[in-house]
Amino acid sequence: MPTNSSLIEPKAINEISYTLYYGTFIHTPSLKELDISFNTIVGVNNLGVIDFIHKNYNPDHHNNMSPVQFFIKNRHFDFIDYSQEPTKFFVPGFIDTHIHASQFPNIGIGLDCPLLDWLNNYTFPLENEFTNSNSTDSKLKFAKDIYSQVIEKTLNNGTTCASYFTTIDPQTTNLFAELLLRFGQRGFVGKVCMDHNETYADYSETFEECIDSMNAIINHLHNLNPQDEILVKPIITPRFAPVCTRDLLFFLGQLSKSHNLPIQTHISENEKEIELVHDLFPDCEDYASVYNKHNLLGESTILAHAIHLTKKERKIIKQKNCSISHCPTSNTFISSGEAPIKKYLYEDEINVSLGTDVSGGFDSSILAIIKHCILVSHHLAMKTKNQKDKLSINDALFMATQGGAQAVGMADQIGTFELGKKFDVQLIDLKSEDSNVDVFDWQLPFKEHHTSIENHKSLSKDEQSKKMFDLLGKWIFSGDDRNCVKVWCNGRLVVNKVRYNHDDRWVMC
Numbered sequence: 001m002p003t004n005s006s007l008i009e010p011k012a013i014n015e016i017s018y019t020l021y022y023g024t025f026i027h028t029p030s031l032k033e034l035d036i037s038f039n040t041i042v043g044v045n046n047l048g049v050i051d052f053i054h055k056n057y058n059p060d061h062h063n064n065m066s067p068v069q070f071f072i073k074n075r076h077f078d079f080i081d082y083s084q085e086p087t088k089f090f091v092p093g094f095i096d097t098h099i100h101a102s103q104f105p106n107i108g109i110g111l112d113c114p115l116l117d118w119l120n121n122y123t124f125p126l127e128n129e130f131t132n133s134n135s136t137d138s139k140l141k142f143a144k145d146i147y148s149q150v151i152e153k154t155l156n157n158g159t160t161c162a163s164y165f166t167t168i169d170p171q172t173t174n175l176f177a178e179l180l181l182r183f184g185q186r187g188f189v190g191k192v193c194m195d196h197n198e199t200y201a202d203y204s205e206t207f208e209e210c211i212d213s214m215n216a217i218i219n220h221l222h223n224l225n226p227q228d229e230i231l232v233k234p235i236i237t238p239r240f241a242p243v244c245t246r247d248l249l250f251f252l253g254q255l256s257k258s259h260n261l262p263i264q265t266h267i268s269e270n271e272k273e274i275e276l277v278h279d280l281f282p283d284c285e286d287y288a289s290v291y292n293k294h295n296l297l298g299e300s301t302i303l304a305h306a307i308h309l310t311k312k313e314r315k316i317i318k319q320k321n322c323s324i325s326h327c328p329t330s331n332t333f334i335s336s337g338e339a340p341i342k343k344y345l346y347e348d349e350i351n352v353s354l355g356t357d358v359s360g361g362f363d364s365s366i367l368a369i370i371k372h373c374i375l376v377s378h379h380l381a382m383k384t385k386n387q388k389d390k391l392s393i394n395d396a397l398f399m400a401t402q403g404g405a406q407a408v409g410m411a412d413q414i415g416t417f418e419l420g421k422k423f424d425v426q427l428i429d430l431k432s433e434d435s436n437v438d439v440f441d442w443q444l445p446f447k448e449h450h451t452s453i454e455n456h457k458s459l460s461k462d463e464q465s466k467k468m469f470d471l472l473g474k475w476i477f478s479g480d481d482r483n484c485v486k487v488w489c490n491g492r493l494v495v496n497k498v499r500y501n502h503d504d505r506w507v508m509c
């Protein structure tokens with residue numbers, strides 16, 4: 001009689017500890033070969049994989065060490081110890097949930113231009129350069145220069161994962177994904193989709209071209225990732241409702257479902273833009289309803305800006321479990337407004353993350369966005385005379401890390417230090433070379449190179465934590481990329497600025 005397979009608990013996936021086996025091992029490495037090995041040490045890791053073999057072990061040849069002592073001595077692992085250096089600490093890698101890679105050269109350009117003019121005057125002409133059909137070589141070179149620089153720059157600022165907008169062009173978008181892998185940054189790659197650009201018709205695509213491009217990108221990225229790892233992933237990117245036909249919006253909603261891909265777009269950034277959406281979609285009650293009607297709102301949707309949302313829109317966004325990407329630098333630079341983030345976080349319980357929004361935002365560092373989101377919230381609080389509108393350091397750091405992880409659908413993999421998560425981390429050093437942070441000895445939570453027992457004698461744990469929190473404030477408000485001295489992504493060191501004169505102590509065990 002067949003067994004109901006749901007009742008079977010497979011024995012061969014039980015949890016196991018790292019185990020050393022010691023004895024005689026016999027096997028046949030090839031058809032004509034029988035191998036008999038006595039006194040052999042075999043190590044099996046917790047995935048059930050053999051990762052250590054030493055045949056014919058003889059304690060006489062190894063200072064009479066037992067097999068276990070010998071294994072520990074010969075096990076190579078790096079031990080990196082910063083525990084006695086009070087100005088160095090680890091924080092999770094930053095997650096930038098809204099950044100336009102293609103707009104990187106426009107950083108700092110276009111002050112005082114409201115959104116719709118800013119797009120026509122600065123953004124569309126630059127993005128159009130990526131679509132040059134006359135020469136593929138020069139197009140790829142143009143894109144490579146810009147894309148390499150934006151990835152390097154953000155990594156150097158501690159961003160280990162970002163959700164990018166590229167342009168409408170599929171070739172250079174595929175190149176961008178390859179560069180992410182090459183530099184070692186985790187990335188969501190969003191080819192911009194827009195088949196209705198009335199105000200700047202030169203930079204647009206047809207519905208059919210968009211379908212072809214999306215298919216090409218999805219296939220390319222699928223083949224690009226290493227086995228058993230997803231380091232780069234396509235993200236469905238309708239630019240924003242005014243430049244997309246209803247057919248395209250419906251298609252993109254379906255594409256997200258059929259390929260299980262996340263979605264990113266803009267919403268309620270500017271009052272003129274909201275009016276335009278109302279005129280173009282008179283059958284929809286509000287901006288959020290346009291996206292909702294086309295099946296674009298879900299738990300893997302990132303909505304950038306979200307400054308002027310109505311109560312009803314906030315309710316839909318919460319119900320659909322979407323995330324907001326807050327872009328305070330851009331919102332200030334192009335005078336779009338002050339988003340009431342504290343209300344979104346605590347009243348509506350919407351997940352909010354942070355975005356640099358390069359180049360509406362002039363800084364590609366999430367540390368800078370942390371500063372700006374706190375300052376913008378203080379301005380909002382002064383305006384509303386409500387202290388509750390102020391964001392704290394904790395709020396900002398959460399949005400920059402775990403909030404970002406949730407926004408990109410990786411809350412269980414990155415964003416905090418937890419068992420089972422990937423090691424996406426930055427090492428901060430307040431005393432790095434040329435550091436802008438000034439720290440006095442009496443501000444340290446413990447004295448350098450003292451043992452922890454001695455430290456506890458002088459300060460209580462609470463006092464030490466308080467001093468460390470103050471150092472965190474110093475880093476956030478006066479620190480910059482010079483303090484981000486090392487960056488790891490997926491456990492691999494991808495940025496190392498401490499090549500010379502560093503005092504990392506390595507112990508080979």
Ligand SMILES: [Zn+2]
Nearest residue numbers: 100266304357
């Ligand atoms: Zn944007």
